Amino acid sequence: MPTLTVAMIVKNEAQDLAQCLDTVKDWVDEIVILDSGSTDNTQQIALNYGAKFYQNTDWQGFGKQRQLAQQYVTSDYVLWLDADERVTSELQQSIQHALRSNPQNTVYQIGRLSEVFGRKIRHSGWYPDYVVRLYKTDYAQYGDELVHEKVHYPKEAKLEKLQGDLLHFTYKDIHHYLVKSASYAKAWSIQKANAGKKATLFQGITHAIGCFMKMYIFKAGFLDGKQGLLLALLSTHSTFVKYADLWNRTRDQ
Incomplete structure (x- = not known):
């Protein structure tokens, strides 16, 4: 089966990082984390999970930071996560099935289910919040956007939706x-x-x-x-x- 890296960009994510990595540590091949200047315990937590930890404090926007992080990825596929997200077991199975199938020219969308102020938001235009997060490392990458960055992929790419939710604990208060x-x-x-x-x-x-x-x-x-x-x-x-x-x-x- 093709190899898989979880890639993340972070800053001061000690509160969430371990809970995120707990949902992927046992079934991915590599964890790559690019930090933009944390002053909390983010680095130590990442290293405790065996992550490859890098730093870049020359912030030029979310898109370019993700581009740089992807350069450190060595696996066939890359799965992008944020520290406030959690992979459900159903989503894990769907990701692994996609890797076993290993189709050509395909990028994958994942549906996010966000929890806001103690409630999972299933309406408001927030669910399912499909985002492209899984693709072959040499096939696509994020654009240069400062914020609300998007994955750019070839026009001929097939867009497939994975089963299972990506839980998103977006706002603490x-x-x-x-x-x-x-x-x-x-x-x-x-x-x-x-x-x-x-x-x-x-x-x-x-x-x-x-x-x-x-x-x-x-x-x-x-x-x-x-x-x-x-x-x-x-x-x-x-x-x-x-x-x-x-x-x-x-x-x-």
């Missing part, structure tokens, strides 16, 4: 959400500004309202209870902030 979303908003606005894009505050308002309507009404976020309402409101805020940030960066241009 409100403060964690606000810090994380502010970081994403900044990276998004820089990326857009660098591409010559501009925005108005009115666009921020309309996109924010549209975000709430889509998540809470059209995507049935109301079925996710209080967490669904809170998530829709927070996402509305984050949407406005990223457009406001872009407006502020480009208003004198």
Whole structure:
């Protein structure tokens, strides 16, 4: 059967890393972790699991950091994980079946099931949150995006969905959400500004309202209870902030 590496980019993930690696340590061939400057116990935890641990503090965005991490991968296939994710047994079996089949020109999507503020979110447009995470190491790689990076693969590639959920414990609390979303908003606005894009505050308002309507009404976020309402409101805020940030960066241009 082809070999498999779990690849990760991390920074200060001591709280989550061990729980993530516990779900893969017994059945993958290699664990590659690229750290961007942790000050907690991330490195020691990674080494305890036999991971190959590297550091790069010259941060140029999520996409380029993943590109660099992939250069350290030595297996036939690479499976990308974040520290706040957990591979379920059903997903493990599906991944192993894909490796045994070993088809040509194929990349694999994995459905994420996110838990937010103590509840698994099955509506709100969040489930199943399919992302490309498994492919042959020499066949595809992430793009240069600063944030919301995506895997780039040949046009002739077949896209297949794997069975089983990838559990995603995305936000610990409100403060964690606000810090994380502010970081994403900044990276998004820089990326857009660098591409010559501009925005108005009115666009921020309309996109924010549209975000709430889509998540809470059209995507049935109301079925996710209080967490669904809170998530829709927070996402509305984050949407406005990223457009406001872009407006502020480009208003004198």
